[in-house]
Amino acid sequence: MKALFVAFRKDLLLQWRGKTQAVAIFAFGAATLLLFSFAIGPDSSALRQHAAGFLWLGLLLASTLSLAESFEREMEEQALEGLLLLPACARTLYYGKAMANWAQLALLGMALVPVMIVLYDAGTLRLLSLLAVILLGTAGLSAPGTLHAAMTSQTRARQTLLPLLLFPLVVPVLLAAVKATSLVILGDPMEQFGPWITLLGAFAVVHWSLGGLLFGRVVED
Amino acid sequence: MIAVAAAGLCRRYGRRWALADVSFELPARALVMVTGRNGSGKSTLLRVLATAVRPDLGTARILGHDVRVERDIVRRKIGLLGHRTHLYEPLTALENLGVVARFLGADARRSALLGQLEEVGLADRGDDPVQTFSAGMRQRLALASVLLQRPEVVFLDEPYGHLDAAGFLLVDSLLQRFRAEGATVLMATHLMARGRKLCDLGLVLEAGRLVFAGAAAQLPEPPGVDAIGFAEGA
Numbered sequence: 001m002k003a004l005f006v007a008f009r010k011d012l013l014l015q016w017r018g019k020t021q022a023v024a025i026f027a028f029g030a031a032t033l034l035l036f037s038f039a040i041g042p043d044s045s046a047l048r049q050h051a052a053g054f055l056w057l058g059l060l061l062a063s064t065l066s067l068a069e070s071f072e073r074e075m076e077e078q079a080l081e082g083l084l085l086l087p088a089c090a091r092t093l094y095y096g097k098a099m100a101n102w103a104q105l106a107l108l109g110m111a112l113v114p115v116m117i118v119l120y121d122a123g124t125l126r127l128l129s130l131l132a133v134i135l136l137g138t139a140g141l142s143a144p145g146t147l148h149a150a151m152t153s154q155t156r157a158r159q160t161l162l163p164l165l166l167f168p169l170v171v172p173v174l175l176a177a178v179k180a181t182s183l184v185i186l187g188d189p190m191e192q193f194g195p196w197i198t199l200l201g202a203f204a205v206v207h208w209s210l211g212g213l214l215f216g217r218v219v220e221d
Numbered sequence: 222m223i224a225v226a227a228a229g230l231c232r233r234y235g236r237r238w239a240l241a242d243v244s245f246e247l248p249a250r251a252l253v254m255v256t257g258r259n260g261s262g263k264s265t266l267l268r269v270l271a272t273a274v275r276p277d278l279g280t281a282r283i284l285g286h287d288v289r290v291e292r293d294i295v296r297r298k299i300g301l302l303g304h305r306t307h308l309y310e311p312l313t314a315l316e317n318l319g320v321v322a323r324f325l326g327a328d329a330r331r332s333a334l335l336g337q338l339e340e341v342g343l344a345d346r347g348d349d350p351v352q353t354f355s356a357g358m359r360q361r362l363a364l365a366s367v368l369l370q371r372p373e374v375v376f377l378d379e380p381y382g383h384l385d386a387a388g389f390l391l392v393d394s395l396l397q398r399f400r401a402e403g404a405t406v407l408m409a410t411h412l413m414a415r416g417r418k419l420c421d422l423g424l425v426l427e428a429g430r431l432v433f434a435g436a437a438a439q440l441p442e443p444p445g446v447d448a449i450g451f452a453e454g455a
Contacts, residue, residue: 002326006323014309014312017350073309073311076309077307077359078305079309081273083324085271085272087296221274
């Protein structure tokens with residue numbers, strides 16, 4: 001547990017040092033939301049209908065940048081290899097980084113919500129429900145994202161490979177997150193929110209478990 | 222006691238054998254120079270022994286522990302200074318050492334870490350990010366990280382690389398310190414005179430094969446040394 005805290009602290013520190021990059025990633029996500037809003041036009045009802053989908057697409061696209069960045073630091077001077085040789089447990093290093101990536105993506109998601117509200121006229125008073133969806137949805141993105149960022153970090157075409165590998169894998173997470181967010185924004189007369197959020201939680205548990213099991217095989221020779 | 226033993230060690234990168242059937246035994250507390258031309262397999266040998274890469278064939282044991290099946294035990298006993306420094310560029314020197322110390326469960330207080338930096342001549346640069354360091358300063362910081370690990374077997378790949386004259390003397394003194402503490406050291410270097418003077422034993426690799434294993438004083442001169450007037454400095 002102490003080692004997990006050390007790994008998490010290290011990754012948070014690295015993210016803090018790269019905070020200008022985080023601002024750029026937020027700007028990228030906000031720009032994506034802006035461009036998607038142009039595709040819908042001025043119809044405020046249509047904008048509200050599509051707000052959830054575009055929020056998660058913006059978050060997904062921005063996440064590939066931040067996930068790839070998180071392993072760039074590990075590979076520059078093979079710092080990850082140095083930690084493995086100490087020896088630090090690969091699983092601990094994975095969970096430390098996945099937690100830091102989760103925190104960053106969740107913050108990014110929360111920062112994009114006001115942009116969505118302004119651009120898509122998609123205000124909601126169920127902020128706690130929205131927060132829960134963002135937390136569980138980004139957990140479902142960060143765990144497989146961290147694993148695949150590690151897999152692609154040593155390849156030349158990593159910027160292309162990461163989304164190619166990650167996007168198909170997170171489609172179920174994305175569908176559940178979009179549906180749950182839509183229910184929060186548009187209302188939930190049939191009380192479907194519970195099942196969708198449970199599904200999101202289940203995906204997160206599966207991805208976090210698999211990531212911890214597979215990470216050692218990915219980063220060790 | 223045998224500290225490092227290799228038997229039929231082979232490692233392939235693509236279709237090229239970087240190590241081919243390398244076998245030797247090294248006694249504990251020995252300072253061993255590993256030399257050979259560029260691309261002869263020195264770094265690969267050190268990385269295989271340090272468990273950074275797996276051998277394709279053959280076995281190697283560090284203090285009796287197999288590098289394939291007892292990786293974690295081996296890793297607790299070794300320290301590796303490689304071509305890459307294992308440092309985080311955006312973090313400061315103190316933060317980098319702090320990460321290593323915390324994972325090791327060692328004293329990570331600022332005063333303790335400053336003491337480590339003092340040993341490698343970087344005490345006044347502790348709060349500077351590594352990305353502002355020269356190659357020689359990174360090498361010194363990487364050495365400080367190896368020292369933190371208190372290894373029983375040390376693998377140093379070109380430890381004199383990028384260092385100035387004072388840095389050469391620092392590495393010389395660290396080698397003596399490792400010896401005094403009872404550690405076994407394998408050092409890959411091209412500095413023949415220095416190796417002969419400081420080391421007990423020598424290994425020479427040629428195209429991945431071990432072509433000499435014996436006393437460091439008897440190490441053969443590599444081809445081309447006379448032609449370029451190879452100078453070692455310091």
